[in-house]
Amino acid sequence: MYVFSDSVKDLRSSAIRDLMSLATHPDMISFAGGMPDNELFPLEDVGEIFNSLSRREQQAALQYAPTTGYPPLLQELEKWLRKKGLPVDTNRLIVTTGSLQGINIFAKLFVNPNDVVLTENPSFIGALSAFNSYLGKIHGIPMDEEGMNIEKLKEALSLNPKLLYVMPTFHNPAGTSYSLERRKQLLAVMNETSVPILEDDAYGDLAFNAEDTALRVPLKALSEKESQICYSGSFSKIFGPGIRLGWMLLSDDFYRKAELCKQSFDACSPTFTQVLAYRFLASGKLDRYVAWVRVIYKQRADYMVDAIMRYFPEEAKFVRPQGGFYLWVKLPDGMDEQELLKATIADGAVFVVGSTFDPSGTSNGYIRLSFSNTPEEKIERGIRIIGDRMKQMMKKSL
Amino acid sequence: MYVFSDSVKDLRSSAIRDLMSLATHPDMISFAGGMPDNELFPLEDVGEIFNSLSRREQQAALQYAPTTGYPPLLQELEKWLRKKGLPVDTNRLIVTTGSLQGINIFAKLFVNPNDVVLTENPSFIGALSAFNSYLGKIHGIPMDEEGMNIEKLKEALSLNPKLLYVMPTFHNPAGTSYSLERRKQLLAVMNETSVPILEDDAYGDLAFNAEDTALRVPLKALSEKESQICYSGSFSKIFGPGIRLGWMLLSDDFYRKAELCKQSFDACSPTFTQVLAYRFLASGKLDRYVAWVRVIYKQRADYMVDAIMRYFPEEAKFVRPQGGFYLWVKLPDGMDEQELLKATIADGAVFVVGSTFDPSGTSNGYIRLSFSNTPEEKIERGIRIIGDRMKQMMKKSL
Numbered sequence: 001m002y003v004f005s006d007s008v009k010d011l012r013s014s015a016i017r018d019l020m021s022l023a024t025h026p027d028m029i030s031f032a033g034g035m036p037d038n039e040l041f042p043l044e045d046v047g048e049i050f051n052s053l054s055r056r057e058q059q060a061a062l063q064y065a066p067t068t069g070y071p072p073l074l075q076e077l078e079k080w081l082r083k084k085g086l087p088v089d090t091n092r093l094i095v096t097t098g099s100l101q102g103i104n105i106f107a108k109l110f111v112n113p114n115d116v117v118l119t120e121n122p123s124f125i126g127a128l129s130a131f132n133s134y135l136g137k138i139h140g141i142p143m144d145e146e147g148m149n150i151e152k153l154k155e156a157l158s159l160n161p162k163l164l165y166v167m168p169t170f171h172n173p174a175g176t177s178y179s180l181e182r183r184k185q186l187l188a189v190m191n192e193t194s195v196p197i198l199e200d201d202a203y204g205d206l207a208f209n210a211e212d213t214a215l216r217v218p219l220k221a222l223s224e225k226e227s228q229i230c231y232s233g234s235f236s237k238i239f240g241p242g243i244r245l246g247w248m249l250l251s252d253d254f255y256r257k258a259e260l261c262k263q264s265f266d267a268c269s270p271t272f273t274q275v276l277a278y279r280f281l282a283s284g285k286l287d288r289y290v291a292w293v294r295v296i297y298k299q300r301a302d303y304m305v306d307a308i309m310r311y312f313p314e315e316a317k318f319v320r321p322q323g324g325f326y327l328w329v330k331l332p333d334g335m336d337e338q339e340l341l342k343a344t345i346a347d348g349a350v351f352v353v354g355s356t357f358d359p360s361g362t363s364n365g366y367i368r369l370s371f372s373n374t375p376e377e378k379i380e381r382g383i384r385i386i387g388d389r390m391k392q393m394m395k396k397s398l
Numbered sequence: 399m400y401v402f403s404d405s406v407k408d409l410r411s412s413a414i415r416d417l418m419s420l421a422t423h424p425d426m427i428s429f430a431g432g433m434p435d436n437e438l439f440p441l442e443d444v445g446e447i448f449n450s451l452s453r454r455e456q457q458a459a460l461q462y463a464p465t466t467g468y469p470p471l472l473q474e475l476e477k478w479l480r481k482k483g484l485p486v487d488t489n490r491l492i493v494t495t496g497s498l499q500g501i502n503i504f505a506k507l508f509v510n511p512n513d514v515v516l517t518e519n520p521s522f523i524g525a526l527s528a529f530n531s532y533l534g535k536i537h538g539i540p541m542d543e544e545g546m547n548i549e550k551l552k553e554a555l556s557l558n559p560k561l562l563y564v565m566p567t568f569h570n571p572a573g574t575s576y577s578l579e580r581r582k583q584l585l586a587v588m589n590e591t592s593v594p595i596l597e598d599d600a601y602g603d604l605a606f607n608a609e610d611t612a613l614r615v616p617l618k619a620l621s622e623k624e625s626q627i628c629y630s631g632s633f634s635k636i637f638g639p640g641i642r643l644g645w646m647l648l649s650d651d652f653y654r655k656a657e658l659c660k661q662s663f664d665a666c667s668p669t670f671t672q673v674l675a676y677r678f679l680a681s682g683k684l685d686r687y688v689a690w691v692r693v694i695y696k697q698r699a700d701y702m703v704d705a706i707m708r709y710f711p712e713e714a715k716f717v718r719p720q721g722g723f724y725l726w727v728k729l730p731d732g733m734d735e736q737e738l739l740k741a742t743i744a745d746g747a748v749f750v751v752g753s754t755f756d757p758s759g760t761s762n763g764y765i766r767l768s769f770s771n772t773p774e775e776k777i778e779r780g781i782r783i784i785g786d787r788m789k790q791m792m793k794k795s796l
Binding site: 001002003004005006007008011012013035036038039041043046047050051055058059060061062063064065097098100101104108109110111112115126129130132133134162194196239240241242243244253254256257259260261263264265266267268269270271272273276 | 399400401402403404405406409410411433434436437439441444445448449453456457458459460461462463495496498499502506507508509510513524527528530531532560592594637638639640641642651652654655657658659661662663664665666667668669670671674
């Protein structure tokens with residue numbers, strides 16, 4: 001009876017949503033959610049910050065902020081991004097309501113219905129849904145353990161793509177990081193084009209080996225034509241998703257349109273949490289917190305890898321992650337992910353099947369295991385459940 | 399060199415943005431901003447709430463919330479909206495990142511490029527920019543002091559509109575509220591159609607006379623076909639804009655699409671401020687705060703009306719507001735608003751010209767004066783500056 005617009009009429013709820021209600025059930029061991037662990041949040045820091053806010057800061061926290069961000073936060077973020085080698089002085093910064101809003105804005109800037117959008121395959125589900133919501137045609141480019149396949153990228157340029165979305169560092173869901181060589185190859189190809197690039201660096205600070213910077217140098221810091229690249233980041237993994245703050249660093253012409261989009265999206269991001277994030281960053285608490293939490297994530301990753309070596313059949317393959325939240329496991333040939341998931345749910349363990357991250361939803365024989373949100377004692381039990389079921393399924397198919 | 403999408407290529411910065419940087423200058427008396435006064439925020443309440451949060455609530459505040467909202471907040475909001483006579487049980491509720499996000503989502507649900515959107519003329523600038531961002535063709539329907547012109551509404555239905563956006567209560571910028579009779583007339587006309595209605599009730603709680611409920615009964619509480627209406631509201635005026643929270647109450651079929659849109663916009667609204675808003679509402683602090691703050695806004699409105707009677711030429715006409723933030727003044731015939739604004743800025747007072755709120759940006763001989771954000775002593779001085787300049791301009795034109 002009511003007529004929906006073209007852009008929403010075919011929108012369907014994703015399978016991941018139903019999975020999530022299952023994944024938060026207390027009896028379930030969940031490797032499904034891409035969120036930090038509640039037990040690891042910097043609650044004391046937040047309390048100290050809140051109770052030291054001046055009256056003026058408390059007032060600012062409840063008032064509108066400029067659309068592009070609370071100025072003290074923008075200043076601190078600039079300093080912090082400069083330390084990563086990012087070209088802060090020749091670009092402009094926008095605070096976004098989570099980095100997903102930044103992806104959505106970038107999609108709105110460039111995607112008309114039926115336009116081709118290039119992504120990695122697999123890719124972040126939030127980005128895929130943003131591109132879908134503008135009726136973009138997503139073309140996924142396969143990855144190996146060093147990053148995107150450059151030959152396939154070259155071929156895909158003939159499709160006249162309107163943007164390229166990549167997550168070169170501690171990829172969600174693939175868990176890997178582009179090698180320095182692959183980063184350079186990608187830039188060499190893309191610099192010849194005027195296809196805008198969105199570089200999503202939501203996990204870049206969660207390196208397990210802080211010295212190994214080659215695995216996480218941002219494309220935007222590396223490129224000779226960096227104006228082509230919008231660099232986006234997030235406080236979700238280094239403070240908390242509930243503050244809903246991310247950022248975009250982008251050239252002036254992209255910035256002006258992005259600001260206008262954001263104006264009609266939500267006028268400004270929450271000032272309340274911008275004031276907290278400003279103080280978290282400016283006080284050095286953020287750097288201390290990140291240094292602490294990434295050691296814990298490394299331990300969990302190591303623990304999960306150990307458990308996999310013990311309990312999974314050796315036909316299941318994976319690359320040891322160097323940072324981030326995820327382990328991306330190739331199942332033994334011919335094993336059905338959906339069937340495996342159904343079986344492990346019955347035993348009390350849940351994960352996300354690989355097809356969720358495929359731009360066309362195709363089954364690919366992979367599963368994503370998140371280690372960020374599960375304490376060590378549960379990791380072993382959960383991995384054992386999954387491994388046992390894999391072995392059973394292999395026996396059956398003999 | 400980079401090709402922007404159709405929906406953003408013609409986006410232009412609105413004049414109001416430049417005005418705002420001027421309006422926040424400390425030497426300027428501003429009647430421009432549509433925001434609460436920093437001095438009136440419930441800072442003590444927020445401090446009490448924050449420091450009484452349980453560890454579990456603190457953790458929840460930093461974690462993702464469900465896309466449709468933090469469940470305890472949804473429950474309290476439902477109770478609170480039920481008390482306003484709203485059909486909570488036959489509808490569903492979504493927490494949005496400010497009510498502007500709700501407007502943007504509703505626009506996305508129904509507006510394809512070149513579709514006609516009906517609004518009042520004048521209308522809320524944020525809504526106009528949201529409809530423009532979907533390339534809607536906005537058709538404004540004139541208002542008088544009792545609400546929208548019903549004959550013009552009937553005529554406009556022949557344009558095959560995809561939605562109707564209205565703010566029946568304490569209108570921004572018109573300052574007036576629809577009479578009960580006009581509300582019923584509008585519903586009688588619209589109920590014959592299947593045009594979805596977005597009812598924006600951002601100011602409904604700020605009635606100067608709490609007993610006079612006829613002037614603020616929601617259309618969605620009054621309609622026999624309420625499923626046609628999405629009711630939206632906001633914490634911005636009854637708590638603080640910086641928490642960036644609003645809500646939409648809508649029928650199940652609208653809800654399912656709206657949830658999917660929100661999923662790709664920002665995944666969820668800030669949990670941190672949702673936890674605070676939940677406690678503000680559940681503790682009864684919100685009701686006490688609103689009862690206090692609306693008396694202050696009434697005093698400011700009365701004070702502004704008195705000053706206008708003293709300082710404006712009697713050819714300037716207005717309707718005494720019954721609630722909200724705004725006074726909408728018709729200038730003496732032939733007076734140019736832009737010229738008046740230029741002159742009063744030179745003297746230290748600023749307001750917003752009426753064309754800003756006209757869907758086609760046409761000059762209409764009105765100005766909007768906001769009394770929410772200016773203490774009484776400054777109201778008199780500012781109104782005198784504007785009145786003196788009006789009188790000067792009238793003399794000159796003789």
